[in-house]
Amino acid sequence: MHPVEFTTDASDGAARAGTAVTATGSYTTPLFMPVGTRGAIKYLSAADYERIGAQIVLGNTYHLMLRPGSELIERFGGLGRFAGWGGLTLTDSGGFQVFSLDPKVDDDGVTFKSTYDGSTVRFTPEDAVRVQQELGADIQMVLDQCPPLPSSADVVRQALERTTAWAARAKQAHTRVDQALFGIVQGGISETMRAESAQRTVEIGFDGYGIGGLSVGETRDEMLPALAAAIEHLPPDRPRYLMGVGDPASLVEAVGLGVDQFDCVMQTRLGRHGTALTSTGRFQAKAARHAELDEPLDANCPCEVCARHSRGYIRHLLQVGEPTASRLLSIHNIAWTIDLMNQMRSAIAAGTFHELRRGVLDVWG
Structure with missing residues (x-):
């Protein structure tokens, strides 16, 4: 074998x-x-x-x-x-x-x-x-x-x-x-x-x-x-x-x-530098606009970070140089990418891969 x-x-x-x-x-x-x-x-x-x-x-x-x-x-x-x-x-x-x-x-x-x-x-x-x-x-x-x-x-x-x-x-x-x-x-x-x-x-x-x-x-x-x-x-x-x-x-x-x-290494490198990957594109979590947002990095993401933590909290951690921010963003970025692969697998099985590809390229292309 x-x-x-x-x-x-x-x-x-x-x-x-x-x-x-x-x-x-x-x-x-x-x-x-x-x-x-x-x-x-x-x-x-x-x-x-x-x-x-x-x-x-x-x-x-x-x-x-x-x-x-x-x-x-x-x-x-x-x-x-x-x-x-x-x-x-x-x-x-x-x-x-x-x-x-x-x-x-x-x-x-x-x-x-x-x-x-x-x-x-x-x-x-x-x-x-x-x-x-x-x-x-x-x-x-x-x-x-x-x-x-x-x-x-x-x-x-x-x-x-x-x-x-x-x-x-x-x-x-x-x-x-x-x-x-x-x-x-x-x-x-x-x-x-x-x-x-x-x-x-x-x-x-x-x-x-x-x-x-x-x-x-x-x-x-x-x-x-x-x-x-x-x-x-x-x-x-x-x-x-x-x-x-x-x-x-x-x-x-x-x-x-x-x-x-x-x-x-992109997922964790970006995470360590404060960037989140999401279904609407990537963004810098440290940006001032997130300071008062009581919502997850990505509302469509099933990861533990999105289930528990707000953008406002993660921005605060980045602002004060708390390493936990890098950890949370790294976990999210890897989990988000794994979920994207799982979506691709499901779309291939359903015969809808072309539509998924189009949607991803509309955001990331």
């Missing part, structure tokens, strides 16, 4: 609602996965993830291997147990850090400086697999090279070739049968390179497929054709994961093209 079996429960055009069964648990799609970079979503605990309705929480391989170290987490029984989280976990490969920290990259791997103590760290595709096997996530990602956009065709081509070669090496190195391994498609905004990368990654053969290197500087209009070109060549019985994308317009557009799962 493959570690991940994906079944389409309903479809509406290319949009699909599915169930993915891993060796260690299952999840339903479309799915938003919050990011717990250093083993926690900032200001939240595993008990919060459960109440919010998260199914998979991400961990960051780069940060966790440096502090506290993957061997220590392995001794605790893996990342989920270490964090007290009973749901599923996914670890990224460190590829995005490769993109953002500007290390030395060669055909064999990457050399970068630790953000913690400045020491030099060497990281190969095999290292990425070994570290993630020790971290023990239910799903691990191969090491990839993510070119910034815009980049020249030569730079995008080199990243595609390296990512493909590294993916083959990662598959060879991966030995944990209870842990799924996802490949990653690159290719910038070139439709031909996206299609080629998808085909070559599928030929290697993975439990699921990440689509990386998007939402890194290009417009949504540039992103969507490249995304569609990749999806066309990905197998229907495997999950498709658009990495690092979480704005509502991109979520609904990507689901409309056939993407199943997403992650993003």
Whole structure:
């Protein structure tokens, strides 16, 4: 048996609602996965993830291997147990850090400086697999090279070739049968390179497929054709994961093209800076107009924050620099996004996805 079996429960055009069964648990799609970079979503605990309705929480391989170290987490029984989280976990490969920290990259791997103590760290595709096997996530990602956009065709081509070669090496190195391994498609905004990368990654053969290197500087209009070109060549019985994308317009557009799962730090980053996501758009909760409003952030939101707290109270917390405000807004933004995914799932099943998409784009497009 493959570690991940994906079944389409309903479809509406290319949009699909599915169930993915891993060796260690299952999840339903479309799915938003919050990011717990250093083993926690900032200001939240595993008990919060459960109440919010998260199914998979991400961990960051780069940060966790440096502090506290993957061997220590392995001794605790893996990342989920270490964090007290009973749901599923996914670890990224460190590829995005490769993109953002500007290390030395060669055909064999990457050399970068630790953000913690400045020491030099060497990281190969095999290292990425070994570290993630020790971290023990239910799903691990191969090491990839993510070119910034815009980049020249030569730079995008080199990243595609390296990512493909590294993916083959990662598959060879991966030995944990209870842990799924996802490949990653690159290719910038070139439709031909996206299609080629998808085909070559599928030929290697993975439990699921990440689509990386998007939402890194290009417009949504540039992103969507490249995304569609990749999806066309990905197998229907495997999950498709658009990495690092979480704005509502991109979520609904990507689901409309056939993407199943997403992650993003946007929800919590905005929350920490006082911004709320709502069905009428985003707003700055600190604005003076909220001072006397005895109403929730979003009257349509089912989350615990909207059930209990007023805009006036949250604005007060922000005004006085009370960290509880960041916590409440982070919980709301994640819960609101998960609810949006649940609405998409229901709309796909009902055959009304087009109407939902139109409504989301009217507000967020």
